[in-house]
Amino acid sequence: xxxxxxxxxxxxxxxxxxxxxxxxxxxxxxxxxxxxxxxxxxxxxxxxxxxxxxxxxxxxxxxxxxxxxxxxxxxxxxxxxxxxxxxxxxxxxxxxxxxxxxxxxxxxxxxxxxxxxxxxxxxxxxxxxxxxxxxxxxxxxxxxxxxxxxxxxxxxxxxxxxxxxxxxxxxxxxxxxxxxxxxxxxxxxxxxxxxxxxxxxxxxxxx
Amino acid sequence: xxxxxxxxxxxxxxxxxxxxxxxxxxxxxxxxxxxxxxxxxxxxxxxxxxxxxxxxxxxxxxxxxxxxxxxxxxxxxxxxxxxxxxxxxxxxxxxxxxxxxxxxxxxxxxxxxxxxxxxxxxxxxxxxxxxxxxxxxxxxxxxxxxxxxxxxxxxxxxxxxxxxxxxxxxxxxxxxxxxxxxxxxxxxxxxxxxxx
Numbered sequence: 001x002x003x004x005x006x007x008x009x010x011x012x013x014x015x016x017x018x019x020x021x022x023x024x025x026x027x028x029x030x031x032x033x034x035x036x037x038x039x040x041x042x043x044x045x046x047x048x049x050x051x052x053x054x055x056x057x058x059x060x061x062x063x064x065x066x067x068x069x070x071x072x073x074x075x076x077x078x079x080x081x082x083x084x085x086x087x088x089x090x091x092x093x094x095x096x097x098x099x100x101x102x103x104x105x106x107x108x109x110x111x112x113x114x115x116x117x118x119x120x121x122x123x124x125x126x127x128x129x130x131x132x133x134x135x136x137x138x139x140x141x142x143x144x145x146x147x148x149x150x151x152x153x154x155x156x157x158x159x160x161x162x163x164x165x166x167x168x169x170x171x172x173x174x175x176x177x178x179x180x181x182x183x184x185x186x187x188x189x190x191x192x193x194x195x196x197x198x199x200x201x202x203x204x205x206x207x
Numbered sequence: 208x209x210x211x212x213x214x215x216x217x218x219x220x221x222x223x224x225x226x227x228x229x230x231x232x233x234x235x236x237x238x239x240x241x242x243x244x245x246x247x248x249x250x251x252x253x254x255x256x257x258x259x260x261x262x263x264x265x266x267x268x269x270x271x272x273x274x275x276x277x278x279x280x281x282x283x284x285x286x287x288x289x290x291x292x293x294x295x296x297x298x299x300x301x302x303x304x305x306x307x308x309x310x311x312x313x314x315x316x317x318x319x320x321x322x323x324x325x326x327x328x329x330x331x332x333x334x335x336x337x338x339x340x341x342x343x344x345x346x347x348x349x350x351x352x353x354x355x356x357x358x359x360x361x362x363x364x365x366x367x368x369x370x371x372x373x374x375x376x377x378x379x380x381x382x383x384x385x386x387x388x389x390x391x392x393x394x395x396x397x398x399x400x401x402x403x
Contacts, residue, residue, distance in 0.1 A: 122345075152386055
């Protein structure tokens with residue numbers, strides 16, 4: 001092989017390697033978001049018309065993890081909004097879903113009795129050393145109930161945790177089993193806490 | 208710090224309120240606080256020396272002994288402010304909403320865990336940043352209703368100024384809201400913060 005041919009081969013290989021590195025730098029993997037609400041046990045409904053305020057922060061919420069060459073994203077906004085609506089409809093007699101109002105005060109929309117605001121307080125996923133290790137997803141959702149003047153009536157924070165195999169990091173469904181467990185736990189607990197609240201039922205009785 | 212495996216940082220033990228540093232009672236609700244100013248303690252429960260990273264962690268424990276009244280922890284009203292000498296706002300005194308707004312002017316408000324954006328940078332050397340972040344979130348005090356006979360506890364986080372004197376004295380203010388009486392009970396505590 002002549003020196004000039006060797007130089008050309010090295011140049012082509014260098015270009016290919018640089019291209020791969022640049023492409024690798026910008027890679028983002030967006031995982032699939034659950035599209036169906038979790039199954040919730042029915043409870044005795046609270047006789048209130050609730051404005052469920054789905055804020056833009058909730059709708060845009062996601063988990064994100066950045067590494068040197070990769071970004072991993074798990075969108076959560078749609079599933080949290082959908083499950084919040086499902087939970088509110090299990091607990092309250094009437095639910096009016098409002099998007100685009102990000103204020104945490106009154107007045108209530110369209111004759112609602114109270115304002116219910118869900119928010120993602122935290123979400124975290126760990127990274128086991130191998131794909132056979134167990135991954136844990138932890139999440140906390142805060143619920144705030146206000147009267148139509150914006151006064152706090154009730155609040156709680158519900159935590160959930162799901163464990164499952166790490167699996168293939170580049171699969172669009174990576175982490176899905178543990179996410180399903182977390183959502184089931186959080187919204188199941190949310191329904192129980194809201195329906196068991198004496199404050200909420202006393203407020204409904206006083207209306 | 209943490210090993211390769213996802214080893215969990217330990218939970219802070221739940222103690223009788225009288226065993227925490229400071230405790231006050233108003234209208235049947237008792238609030239105790241424990242500022243974590245010992246580096247060994249923050250290393251143990253948070254995986255790092257937090258004061259060195261300009262973060263003050265305070266445990267807040269609340270017990271509702273009222274037979275009828277619910278109280279809501281007003282997370283956004285928790286603040287750390289300069290201690291005023293000879294002020295009219297006495298410690299433990301019930302303070303109205305407007306007075307609270309006045310006294311919190313210029314205060315360092317409680318920092319939600321999500322706002323501790325520097326955490327990932329603090330723990331660059333740690334193998335498991337996810338556990339440290341999870342632990343911060345799991346131990347955080349939230350805006351929650353405490354019904355009669357129940358108790359809650361959790362940590363609040365404050366960002367401190369990087370340029371600060373060796374010894375600082377601050378007043379920690381905690382607000383509990385009575386949703387039926389529509390009034391806040393304010394609890395105040397003197398806290399001494401040492402050097403980094």
